[in-house]
Every structure is written in C-alpha cells, then in structure tokens.
Amino acid sequence: MASVDVVPTDEALAIVVARARRIPDRYRTFTESRESARRLHRMPDELLDRLLALGFPHGTDGTEPTFYTNDLRNACEELGLPSPQRSAIMLMGAALEAGARETVVRRTVDLHARCPAPGHDGDCGFTLAPSLASNNRVTRFTPMSAAHCRLTVELPGGRVSQFTGAHRELLAELDDVHFARLPHALADDPGFLRDAKLADCQSGARFLVERAASYGVSARMAFGILLTQPFSNTHAWAELDVGGEWLVADPLSLAVLARWGVLDPAAWPPCRSPHGSHWKLGEGVEALVRHGGRPAPVSLITRHG
Structure with missing residues (x-):
C-alpha cells in the first residue's frame, strides 16, 4: 500500500x-x-x-x-x-535546470509508436508528423522500424531571460490561476478559466495569447515536446515577442514547480523564460504519429547525446 x-x-x-x-x-x-x-x-x-x-x-x-x-x-x-505524475513533475524541474545550465542542449529521443487498434486486418501503417521529420532542431533522423525512429535534437540553452514591463503584466493575469489537469473540452474554454481559476498548460497558454493584444504584446501558441529524461512529454505554452525574438512563456508550470518545492521560486519566478527545454513543433496541437488517420499512442525515451 x-x-x-x-x-x-x-x-x-x-x-x-x-x-x-x-x-x-x-x-x-x-x-x-x-x-x-x-x-x-x-x-x-x-x-x-x-x-x-x-x-x-x-x-x-x-x-x-x-x-x-x-x-x-x-x-x-x-x-x-x-505518484507517477509527481515523478514527471520532478523530471520537468530537472529539464528546466539543465536548459539553464547547458549552452547547447543535445538529446536523443527514441519515438516508439503503438497500434491504436490492435487486431485489425493487414499490417500497421504509421505516419510521422511532418513537424518532427523536418524540424530545424533535429540534427539527425534515423528510421529504426515502421513504429520506431530516433531523433537527435539540439536546443540553445545556457541563458537567463525574464519578461518585464507589459510582458510581465500580461503573465501576472495568471497569478491567481491554479494548474490542474482538465477534461479536453475545457482546455478551449476561456470562460471556465476565468470563472474557476483553473487551467492546464494548453488553456493557460491560449488565455495569454488571447489577452496579449490588450497589453500591446505579440503572442502566439506553441506546441511541442518538453525534453525530460528518461521520458519526454508533449506540452503547450505561449511565446511572446520581445524585440523580435520569440521567447517561451510558461508561467503556470513555473509557478507550480516553485510551489511544490521542485524549483527555487527566487530563481524561477513565473516571469522567467525557460531556455533549452521546450522543443517547439508548431503552433497547434497535433498527433506525433498517425495510424490509418487515427492518432497513435507514443513513448518518447530520451537521453543525453
């Protein structure tokens, strides 16, 4: 027990x-x-x-x-x-710290897809999302089998950036919002976030993008992979334009990691922009692998090098 x-x-x-x-x-x-x-x-x-x-x-x-x-x-x-979820949160903190520490974050990701409908007629046919195979952060792509490929990913890290001024005021709109895993139907409901003060990574990012214009800030959605070891996870966040550079904005994640003692809140306030941990694939949520038009379950085994 x-x-x-x-x-x-x-x-x-x-x-x-x-x-x-x-x-x-x-x-x-x-x-x-x-x-x-x-x-x-x-x-x-x-x-x-x-x-x-x-x-x-x-x-x-x-x-x-x-x-x-x-x-x-x-x-x-x-x-x-x-719990397994708590372990994943600890690994997320380690990935953020590594991104701040390493000038170049180089990770090898083994992507394993599984059939979403075992027992069907014929062989499985898997299709990798184009944003993975042609991503500009992938320095090596190696097909291993129909359901397995290996990608070497490089992200720039080793920086400390913090949002200030209007950008910081925008992020502060989530100060009283609590992170929670939500039903998919509520991830696209900004009214629920405002009323319940609950958000997941996707709804929190979408809220920031929708509110950005009120502060004169350019913002966009980002979907991709958080490079945690030994297993990476898909993630969503916002990106804010600061002087022509798009920076990661993930205040809900930073706030919950600090509150749970995973990260030092003085070093990792919600207004900090993480580097070297968030691998962007696109602006919209998409399946990494499809099987006959259906999203296929995947695992992302991740290691250094």
Whole structure:
C-alpha cells in the first residue's frame, strides 16, 4: 500500500476537494476503481476515504466508488504523493535546470509508436508528423522500424531571460490561476478559466495569447515536446515577442514547480523564460504519429547525446 511521509491536514484535503468540485461532473467519466487509485496513482485507502468524506467527486460501479483519472492525478500531485505524475513533475524541474545550465542542449529521443487498434486486418501503417521529420532542431533522423525512429535534437540553452514591463503584466493575469489537469473540452474554454481559476498548460497558454493584444504584446501558441529524461512529454505554452525574438512563456508550470518545492521560486519566478527545454513543433496541437488517420499512442525515451 502506498504511504505518505507527511499526513495531509483536513484543510489541505478540503482545498483539493474544493478545486475538484469546480469542474462540472458532466465532463467526467468515472472509470478508475479504488484498486487502481491505490495501485496506479499511489493513493492510500485511508487518504481516499478522507477525501470521499469531504465530497471528493466519484461515481459507483454498484458496490464501490469509482473515480475520474484527472481528479486522482490532481489530488496526488497537490498532496505530494509518490505518484507517477509527481515523478514527471520532478523530471520537468530537472529539464528546466539543465536548459539553464547547458549552452547547447543535445538529446536523443527514441519515438516508439503503438497500434491504436490492435487486431485489425493487414499490417500497421504509421505516419510521422511532418513537424518532427523536418524540424530545424533535429540534427539527425534515423528510421529504426515502421513504429520506431530516433531523433537527435539540439536546443540553445545556457541563458537567463525574464519578461518585464507589459510582458510581465500580461503573465501576472495568471497569478491567481491554479494548474490542474482538465477534461479536453475545457482546455478551449476561456470562460471556465476565468470563472474557476483553473487551467492546464494548453488553456493557460491560449488565455495569454488571447489577452496579449490588450497589453500591446505579440503572442502566439506553441506546441511541442518538453525534453525530460528518461521520458519526454508533449506540452503547450505561449511565446511572446520581445524585440523580435520569440521567447517561451510558461508561467503556470513555473509557478507550480516553485510551489511544490521542485524549483527555487527566487530563481524561477513565473516571469522567467525557460531556455533549452521546450522543443517547439508548431503552433497547434497535433498527433506525433498517425495510424490509418487515427492518432497513435507514443513513448518518447530520451537521453543525453
């Protein structure tokens, strides 16, 4: 059974429940059992019972409560449980630090695609997103098999940049917005962000882009890969034009990493622009690999060199 080093207070649990309740139930699908909450998300039974007593969202399979995956992920991250999501957050902090430290960030990414519909007739046909194969940050591209390719990526790093003036005022609009993993339907709903004060990486970035003109700032969306090791992840962020240079703006990520003690908040304020960690593929979210027109699940195994 999973355990926690520090037992969360009732107040901390109530905050987690209150934030979860800001998301309407109509966007939830309750598919996680108590067993999967314990085994996959490292949520101890006694802690889950305390959350349920405070009104944590749940359904039922007839005998036992069932849960929404993102609710469990958000709760585990907020409470500091040793969950896979918490580990990913720690790795993100390490990637940002490496980007600030290394003048040239060179990573090798092995992309493995999986069939989204096993058991179909005929052979699998995988198509790589053009933005990967022809990306100007890819210095070497090696096809390994139909479902596996290897890419060497180089990003410029070793810089410290901070937004000032109107750019910083724009980013401050997210100061009272809390990061949370949201249903896909809410990622494109700016009204939800304003009312609930919750956002994921995509909705937070979209909000900044929509508000930028009010500050006289040029902004655009960015979608790509955050180069964390040993597994990279897709990510979305905003880019702001500063004197003709487009800089990464990712204030929600920096704020949550600082709040959870992963990064030093004095060195990594939300107005800082990360370098050497955010590999941009385009401005819109896209599938990295398709299989017969459908997005294919992928893993991005990442290492130095």
